Amino acid sequence: MPEPSANMEAVNARLPLADGGGLYKLTIKDGKWASVEPQAGPVVSERHAPISAIGPERLGVSREIDLQGRVLLPGFVDVHMHLDKAYSISHVRNRSGTLLEAIENYRSVAPSFSKETIRSRIVKTALQAASFGSATLRSHLDVPIHLGRDIAFRTIEAALEARELVSGFIDIQYFPMYFYEPGIERELSEFASETLRMGIDGVGGAPHLSADPIANIEWAFQLALAFDRPIDLHSDESDDPSVKTIDTYCDHVLQNGYAGKATAGHLCSLSAMDQNEADRLIAKMAEAGVGAVTLPAVNLYLQGRGDKGNVRRGVTRVRELSEAGVPVAAASDNIQDPFHPFGRGDMLQIGLMTAYAAHLAREEDIGHVLRMLTHVPAAIAGLQSYGVAAGNPASFVVIDALSAEELFQELPATRWVYNKSRWIYASELKKQGIDPQWSALAGGSR
Ligand SMILES: [Zn+2]
Structure with missing residues (x-):
């Protein structure tokens, strides 16, 4: 039976990413956008119920809604997360605040985390992200095969099970960080191939941390090509300007025709390089068609x-x-773990940090920051039919703000989230979600 809210009409929606950014009348049919029409001005209508006045019992069945000028954005795409590590901070600390101590400390306790613990962390974090308006997540996964097959596979299994549990609310892509060291190629290739057959989406890694970064990148491409999967590598998360695995990464993207299917996260050392070298690498990335993801919260903390x-x-x-x-794109990266003690999976918070850290705070920059949280990561994630346009699946968040700038001025807590042909969450309803399955999953994960 279709959800009642699979068919709906909304007036006075503010679309800051649409031409003109004014008010729109929107219709949804069978969970898809049927029409997106600019309004000449505010619509006064008795028929349409003001969204702020709709209680939990009526939200799911209301067919005509007045958004009262509030901002509506397509569901956020948080394209670089570590769901398996999130909320582990009480078990693993980081005294120095460095990346290396975070890796070391996490590695020392990773064997003690059960599959159930990892699964519930992923479920909790994914639902939390959904409650703030994210519709798609890409998570890297910690799979230290050199510590043992059981440890690496328990994370893969936990991740796949968690994805299934939350599939009614949010989509997740997984890119395990295959830990490459010379001498373990064969074991690693067997493991990685098996995970891709199990339902893992793409190839991850962190070649700048390998003893042989060039061999690591070559290995990752061989695997990706064999399975025809995208690649997303942690790249040069270092202050040292001589660290530039992105150079070799781009060579392989060019050689293998991987434009649009290769992503580089972090790129911290790029900031430390002299201008000529940075210009050369940036031009090379543009030519190769590599997407970039900045992780301002975590890098402000670690670097x-x-x-x-x-x-x-x-x-x-x-x-x-x-x-x-x-x-x-801008993304969350780590949430409340030794790599980053703060964060909550809220892309508005990440947008605000991006605006500060990248000096993107002019009035005209705000739309750019919003695209870094929506359309750009959607393209990086390879999502088809994304955005508020007729024919696309209706997946969106309504935020209690009357302009794009107000999103970052107020970081409004109040949000209404629609995905999968229905309202999946409304913060007005005191963190309960509006679905018994949500409450059961969220309750069980704490
Ligand atoms: Zn990361």
Whole structure:
């Protein structure tokens, strides 16, 4: 039986990413956008119930809704997360605040986390992200095969089970960080191939941390090509300007025709390089068609730890990359774990940090930041039919703000989230969701 809210009409929706950014009348049919029409001005209608006045029992069955000028955005795409590690901070700390201590400390306790623990962390974090308006997540996964097959596989199994549990609310892509070291190629290839056959989406890794970064990148491409999957590598998460695995990464993207299917996260050292070298690499990324993801929250926390005085921000050259034609998304990365003690999976928070860290706060920059949370990561994630346009699946968040700037001025807590042909969450309803399955999953994950 179709959901009652699979068919709906909304007036006075503010679409900051549409031409003109004014008010729109929207219709949804069978869970898809049927029409998106600009209004000449505010519509006064007795028929349409104001969204702020619709209680939990009526939200799911209301067919005509007045958004009262509130901002409506397509569901956020958080394209770089670590769902399996999220909320582990009470078990794993990080005294120095460095990336290396985070890796070491996490590795030392990883064997003690059960599959159930990892699964419930993923479920909790995914639902939390959905409650803030995210519709699609891409998560890297910690799979230290050198510590044992059972440890690596328990994370893969937990991740696949969690994805199934939350599938009525949000979509997840997985890119395990295959830990490459010379000498373990065969074991690693067997493991990685098996995970891709099990339903893992793409190939991840962190070649700058390998003893042989070039061999690591070659290995990742061989695997990706064999399975025809996208690649998403942690790239140069370092303050050291001589760290530039992105150079070799781009070579392979060019050689293998991987434009649009290769993503580089972090790119911190790019900020530390001299201008000529940075210009060369940025131009090469644009030519190769590599997408970039900046993780401002985590890199502001982890990078620059050796600096005094003018501490480097660790955030990549967002504006320069964008101006050169490289698609740049912003994402959460770690949430409340040794890599980052804060965060909550709220893309508005990440947008605000991006605006600060990348100096993207002029009035005209706000739309750019919003695209870094929506359309750009959607393209990086390979999503077809994304956005508020006739024919696309209706997946959106209504936020209690009357302009794009107000989103970052107020970080409004109040949101209404629609996905999968129905309202899946309304924060007005005191964190209960509006679906018994949501409450059961969220309750069981704490
Ligand atoms: Zn990461």
